[in-house]
Amino acid sequence: MGYSAFDLTGKVVLVTGGNRGIGFGMAKAIAEAGGDVAIWGTNAEKTAAACAQLSADGGNVIGAQVDVSDAAAVDHEMDRLIAQCGRVDAVFANAGIGRPAASFLDIKDADWRRVMDVNLDGVYFTLRAAARHMKARAEAGDAGGSLVGVASLAAIEGAAANQHYAATKGAVVSMIKSVAVEFARYGIRANAVLPGWIATDMTERHQQNDRFVAKVLPRVPIRRWGEPDDFGGMAVYLASDASRYHTGTTNIIDGGYSVF
Numbered sequence: 001m002g003y004s005a006f007d008l009t010g011k012v013v014l015v016t017g018g019n020r021g022i023g024f025g026m027a028k029a030i031a032e033a034g035g036d037v038a039i040w041g042t043n044a045e046k047t048a049a050a051c052a053q054l055s056a057d058g059g060n061v062i063g064a065q066v067d068v069s070d071a072a073a074v075d076h077e078m079d080r081l082i083a084q085c086g087r088v089d090a091v092f093a094n095a096g097i098g099r100p101a102a103s104f105l106d107i108k109d110a111d112w113r114r115v116m117d118v119n120l121d122g123v124y125f126t127l128r129a130a131a132r133h134m135k136a137r138a139e140a141g142d143a144g145g146s147l148v149g150v151a152s153l154a155a156i157e158g159a160a161a162n163q164h165y166a167a168t169k170g171a172v173v174s175m176i177k178s179v180a181v182e183f184a185r186y187g188i189r190a191n192a193v194l195p196g197w198i199a200t201d202m203t204e205r206h207q208q209n210d211r212f213v214a215k216v217l218p219r220v221p222i223r224r225w226g227e228p229d230d231f232g233g234m235a236v237y238l239a240s241d242a243s244r245y246h247t248g249t250t251n252i253i254d255g256g257y258s259v260f
Contacts, residue, residue, distance in 0.1 A: 005242035008035030012085045013239050014078075016040045016068055016126055017095030019050040021200035022150065022228050026092055029232025030239055031059030038081050038088075040066040040095065068095045068122030078129035087137065090146040090239035091130040093123040096168075098202050101161050112164045119168035123149050127179060127190075134188050143187030148238050149176045151194045153254055169194075173250055180248035189247035191238055196254020198226035221256035 013030045017023040018039035031037045031054045039061065041047040047063040054061040062084070066077045082088055096119045099111035127147050134145035154162060155169035173192045180190035197216060199207060206212050207225065217223065231253060237243050238251075252258055 003242075006033060006236055006240045008033040008236065008240055010034075011089040011239060012036045012038065012081075012087055013090040013092070014038045014040065014081065014088055014126075014130070015092045015094055015235075016066070016122070017150075018092070019043065019046040019063070021202065022195055022198060022231050023092070023094040024050055025228025025231045026094065026235035027061070028054060028057075028059075028229070029236050031057070031061060032232075033236045033240070035090075035239060036060045036085060037062075038085070039063045040068065040077065042067050042095075068093075068126055069117035071121075071125045074122075074125040075129050078126075078133065082133055087142075088130055088133055089144070090148070091126060092148045092150060092235060092239075093126040093172075094148075094150040095122055095126075096150065096202075098162070098165050100165070103161050104163050106161075107164055115164040115168055119165065120171050123172050124175065127175070131179065131183055131188065135183065135186050138186035138188070144244075145186075145188040146238050146243065147176070147179060147183075147188060147190040148235075149173070149190075149192045151176075151192050151250075153194050153196050153252065153258055155192075155194060156250075157258065176250075177248050184247055187244075189238075189243060191243075191247060192250045193231070193234060193238075194250060194252045194254070195231070196220070196226055196252070196257045198228065198230070200228065219257055219260055220254070221260050224255065226253065226255055 018027040019041035051063040101107045149172040151169040151172040154166040159166040176192040
């Protein structure tokens with residue numbers, strides 16, 4: 001008999017920013033493992049296309065247009081998701097943006113604020129709404145749940161000319177650790193995932209920069225860009241009962257970049 005803890009049948013999993021990139025890689029794997037998937041994104045067309053693709057592959061997927069920087073919108077959609085599906089078992093707060101500048105000295109105030117709004121406030125609003133539901137469920141006798149914040153290597157390494165992005169990702173790691181401590185009594189786990197150099201829309205300009213590729217890829221022991229599908233296994237693990245005693249950790253997925 002096979003190991004069944006990775007089976008997500010009956011679990012409802014929300015992935016914000018799940019219509020492309022790392023979020024889509026996570027959503028795809030969760031659906032393939034039998035989970036019901038909810039995808040939130042700001043672009044309605046991309047969200048609909050992602051849902052259609054996963055549904056065509058046999059997944060049970062729903063989507064919604066949500067700006068995670070809007071606390072009221074997050075609370076409303078979380079309530080709607082719970083009403084529709086009955087519960088939420090795992091949440092991947094993955095939605096994020098980047099606004100790179102030429103230098104720390106050139107970061108525009110509006111860009112600083114917008115990156116904070118989405119990458120930090122958005123994670124806070126999303127995890128808060130999910131934790132509220134999971135805590136209430138635990139108090140009613142149904143303990144458990146998994147909260148995941150998708151950060152970045154920028155949280156623990158220097159990110160020149162991208163200090164606003166780095167600040168949000170470092171804050172997500174600290175927030176996750178504190179959430180893990182407070183909510184463990186309810187069986188709720190909280191963990192962070194830190195991607196390295198991944199081939200997504202956000203890194204497109206780096207992928208097209210021959211000088212950057214020549215300097216950075218040799219520092220990746222696996223010798224390639226990461227792909228969104230590389231995050232499927234971690235997503236399934238953290239959403240599943242296999243990770244029931246795993247909380248408060250920072251999980252780096254970077255092909256070995258940070259240790260070389």
